[in-house]
Amino acid sequence: MQYDFRNIEKKWQKFWKESGIYNVSIDSSKKKFYVLDMFPYPSGAGLHVGHPLGYIASDIYSRYKRHKGFNVLHPQGYDSFGLPAEQYAIQTGQHPQKTTEENINRYREQLDRMGFSFDWSRELRTSEKNYYKWTQWMFTLLFDSWYDKKLKKARSIQDLKEGFLKKGSDYVIGYDREFANNEWVDFNDHEKEDILQEFRIAYISETDVNWCPKLGTVLANDEVIDGLSQRGGYEVVRKKMRQWSIRISEYSERLLSGLEIIDWPDPLKEIQRNWIGKSKGAMIKFSVENSEDSIEVFSTRPDTIFGATFITLAPEHDLVSKITTSNQENDVNNYIEISSKKSERDRISNVKTISGCFTGSYAIHPFTGNKMPIWISDYVIATYGTGAVMAVPCGDQRDFLFSKHFDLPIKNIFKDISIEDSAYESKENFLIDNSEFLNNLNFNEAFELSCEKLNEIASGNKTINFKLRDAVFSRQRFWGEPIPIYYVNDLPKAIEIESLPLELPYVKNYLPTENGDPPLGNADKWAWDVKNKKVVSNKLINNKTIFRLELNTMPGWAGSSWYFNRYMDPNNEESFASKESLEYWREVDIYLGGSEHATGHLLYSRFWQMFLFDLGLVPTEIYAKKLINQGMILGDSALVNRQIETGEYISAELTENHRVQKLNVDVSIVNSNNELNIDQFKSWQPEFKNAEFIMNKVFKVEREVQKMSKSKFNVVNPDDICDNYGADTLRLYEMFLGPIEQSKPWNTNGISGVYNFLNKVWRLFFNDNELVISESDPDKESLKALHGTIKKINEDIESFSFNTCVSALMILVNKLNEIKCHSRTVLEDLIVLLSPFAPHISEELWNVLGHDNSIADEEYPVHNPKYLIETEKKYPVSVNGKLKYQIVLPLGISQEKVENILKNDQSVIEIINDREIKKIIFVPNKIINIVC
RNA sequence: GCUCGGGUGGUGGAAUUGGUAGACACGUUGGACUUAAAAUCCAAUGAGCAGUAAUGUUCGUGCGGGUUCAAGUCCCGCCCCGAGUACCA
Secondary structure, three states: OOOOHHHHHHHHHHHHHHHOOOOOOOOOOOOEEEEEEOOOOOOOOOOOOOOHHHHHHHHHHHHHHHHOOOEEEOOOOEOOOOHHHHHHHHHHOOOHHHHHHHHHHHHHHHHHOOOOOOOHHHOOEOOOHHHHHHHHHHHHHHHOEEEEOOOOEEEEHHHHHHHHHHHHHHHOOOOOOOOOHHHHHHOOHHHHHHHHHOOEOEEEEEEEEEEEOOOOEEEOHHHEEOOEEOOOOOEOEEEEEEEEEEOHHHHHHHHHHHHHHOEOOHHHHHHHHHHHOEEEEEEEEEEEOOOOOEEEEEEOOHHHHHHOOEEEEOOOOOOHHHHOOHHHHHHHHHHHHHHHHOOHHHHHHOOOOOOOEEEEEEEEOOOOOOEEEEEEOOOOOOOOOOOEEEEOOOOOHHHHHHHHHHOOOOOOOEOOOOOOOOOOOOOOOOOEOOOHHHOOOOHHHHHHHHHHHHHHOOOEEEEEEEOOOOEEOOEOOOOOOEOOEEEEOOEEEEOOHHHOOOOOOOOOOOOOOOOOOOHHHHOOOOEEEOOOOEEEOHHHOOOOOEEEEOOOEOOOHHHHOOHHHHOOOOOOOOOOOOHHHHHHHOOEEEEEEOHHHOOOHHHHHHHHHHHHHHOOOOOOOOOEEEEEEOOOEEEEEEEEEEEOOOOOEEOHHHOOOOOEEEEEEOHHHEOOOOEEOHHHHHHHOHHHOOOOEEOEOEOEOEEEEEOOOHHHOOOOOHHHHHHHOOHHHHHHHHHHOOOOOOOEEOOOOOHHHHHHHHHHHHHHHEEOOEEOOEOOOOOHHHHHHHHHHHHHHHHHHHOOOHHHHHHHHHHHHHHHHHOOOOEHHHHHHHHHHHOOOOHHHHHHHHHHOOOOOOOOOOOOOOOOHHHOOOOOEEEEEEEOOEEEEEEEOOOOOOHHHHHHHHHHOOOOOOOOOOOOOOEEEEEOOEEEEEEO
16 A cells, blocks of 8 residues: 555644644753744745755754754745835736735745744744834934944944044044034034934945836846846946945955854855955055146055056046046047946946047156056946056056057066066066066065055055945835835934834835836825824925935845844834844854855845844844755756747757757646657647647657746646655655755656655555554664664764765665564654654654654654674775785774774784774785774 | 866766765666556666676776875866856956
């Protein structure tokens, strides 16, 4: 008899739901363990087989940790604000709330079928007002805080105001404006706010942003890929806009050094390091001839300063208009206009073409006093460094090409190195020449000395520069958290906590308004009544108590930057989480998710936690100790070839000499031999109804691995697998597919293997319908097999190597079947071993053996080394062409035993390694090596 | 271009981190059960050579070198694939 997974799985899912056995609470008698999945965005397409990969892994780990006696927090929720729901709303007029809700229900249904042990009592949704109340509150904290460079932490803006009152601008370091304390007192509100805005962590400013006209909103740097929007792939252009930003750049150093102490995958850390982009160099000031102004440049090569022959500014640089001479004005304006029209994408694709324009002005070299022409060119990026570079053609290939192109002077400062054909960019193997006091120095010496000298003449200093930009925080969108700010005479004011949440208003439609305002501009009732602390009609706006509200909403990453803290205490009305719960659960122990969030969510959330930590609101600066990136499951797409001229469909092996176009077809109408079911194809979509085919016997399709997506018809729904094989099989199979971090195409070729395995497990307990369990003591052989497996599985689960766990279980079950072991003690341990992977069948069998499933988890079996000692194995080995033997002793052998062997064997010649002994290799009459 | 990963049977993938390469599974082939098929079970399965056979033997982890008694694993030089990033001064 086969095991009846349909009824078994339904039965236990119902039991888990009704008994709520996976709901946890604070229990100081137990050690806590927090396992978290990146919460999903509930899209309309539902889950496909790729989504659960990480959830299955985290579920296995959670169940395992529970067996180990930990109090495991394993929650799930939804990142439910976002663009797709809003796009759908624009098309259909339905409120995003409604579609989001529908999608969530569908997600929940699918998740429930897979037997996850989530604590659903802690479910959260970022779009719920009891959640976004706290997101908004945290925004007001960001607004009311500044970053103290001296203490290297965020502090209340109140402290800054008091500091200015006492010491003026001396209170802070690294600020380019100077004012005394009495001047501060005399500043008016606007002047004060202008200064404060340069310190607030959430601040408003006129910035260059990535504007996506198609989406009608700005995008953060990480949301733009290759000059196109991440969502939708639309063109992105640069535009100046008044925007909220988050001063994440202040945390660059901490975000970078924090990587050292977290156990995250190296590739992911590397991505974050590159994104933060720390570089050591110098700030160098060049005065401009016949002008008060000076140009500051950042250079990583101050050692090459004597090789600098001209200056290049970004076209957007502030000084350009000031220093351009009248006879160059036309050319310069022309150039600026052309380059501003270029989209990000054009700029990237035109990397190789050299363009630029002379401004007519000259800078003065700080040491030689030479005149250096000032040019503008769009190879200089306005947002990196100072938006200006000193061009050293002999040491930088771009400067070199630029000089050649515009016939600018090139000065070689490298001794005995030819720069005929290209610049010498290496920092090694050279001595400096033609550089006064830097002559005959190497890179390091020249670097230090040049910085010193620059400092002496007050023309520069050593600095560290970061690539990380402040994050744009405004979105011209409806379906996001409203920014809780109102404007009094254009001065932003935060809404205080008692009045939050600031709920999304009713709008007639979700598109921008006629005068280009964000969708919230469509709301009639969107003004803040300060006196009564509530939202009122726009018509009531006056300049005393009722003010206009911010129209932008927050980006998607706002809500996801702190949700892991909310799970600790999700229903708290008084605070985002109680002190007690924060102290108990502290941080995530294992975080599972994809590496595609490396420069988005995973960076922002680290920042956000650091900020909360600075304010003393959370107990740890690091919110996730260990992170595992699960790979993506890709779709194995099927494509039919259509002949372009005739429109006939050609079987894949016959396409030679035909001009064809490939069309994705539904993978469910293609069998595993790549043969298309023609009848199903014809009825699949109306356009194929009268399709003509060119083929021999069968019609073959082509296969291609693509990202799983609805539009490619390669989506496999986990429900189908659950229907046909059961959730346990799906869980085991997804784990069996390969290492968790690896991306792999989905195929069901091997699924019968794990399905058979579960049947074999079942048959260990049942002969037909009869339970066959022996109560007598187990034999040595089965104990040996069992304890070996226990050891392996414990180790492999800890290292997230679930595919080898499944193999180990298969080997064990094959073995037990072979030796016909029906011993209760062995089988009980087997059930517990199996239960994290296949919880349904395990619960059933546990119950079959007469246990009460409603009591706490059975402890995970502990291996007994006694059964692991294997007999010594003798292997032939060739040493210098002579046949000798090596004896390999098993793992865990005692020191005494080894010493005994050594004593009894006279022929030992050397022991190469004397660390913990695991294996010994013998050659006849001589031990030649001990391998550890 | 730069920075990370990675190349192992027909396929997905193991290999105790330097110690019998190919575990486990799929697939294939043969067999058992069956009137038959499905399902299930058993056996074989890296390639070559010799042998009726047990077995023996050679070659085998992208390519070429090296270290070592011993290399998929370590070192040097190439080739290919994937990911990230990109005019970053």
